[in-house]
Amino acid sequence: MNQLSPRQQQILDFIRTFLEEHEYPPSIRDIQEGCGISSTSVVDYNLRKLEEKGCIRRDREISRGIEILGPRGRRPRIVEVPLLGTIAAGQPIPVPAADTWHAQAEETLAVTEDIVRGKTNVFALRVRGKSMIEDLIDDGDIVFLEPTRTADDGDRVAVWLKDRGEVTLKRIYRENGRIRLQPANATMQPIYTDPDNVEIQGRFISSLRPSD
Structure with missing residues (x-):
């Protein structure tokens, strides 16, 4: 050198x-x-x-x-992820219309590549509420999601509820002709709704707790 x-x-x-x-x-x-x-x-x-x-x-x-570079080895590659707003992990909250809700990022987060698990087009949302606390997702955490319109039963997903014009983060299950959106909090009740009322926006990849 x-x-x-x-x-x-x-x-x-x-x-x-x-x-x-x-x-x-x-x-x-x-x-x-x-x-x-x-x-x-x-x-x-x-x-x-x-x-x-x-x-x-x-x-x-x-x-x-x-x-x-050098004797200490390579540092993890840094990627930038758009933070698109807030998602409820509790009672759903209003967000922009489904076709525009992620068009404008609040800010960009610089994170190591392991956070996005090698996925592309990842976006981030700030959590509001405690309904996913048993999955170690707390109020104020940042969740990283992969854009998708489909998910398997048990996946943690950002779901658009068309009749409410609201979005929420829950585990999704299909049973008896309806959708169950299950919180990871034993004190909270699931949301039951018609499949036509649900639009999956993203699948959970990872979460990050901002430093105090």
């Missing part, structure tokens, strides 16, 4: 420390502020030099796509 300039070593140390503290890479703005650098163009120049010297790998398609 070519010798690093003091500035490049400072940036590399900052990236490593940031990764250890946050479990995701810093943005260029984070590096600029954390290292006291005058402009983002100076940061970008030094990142290119670090890349040329084999210290890091960058994915320019995402804002935090920096991966440290």
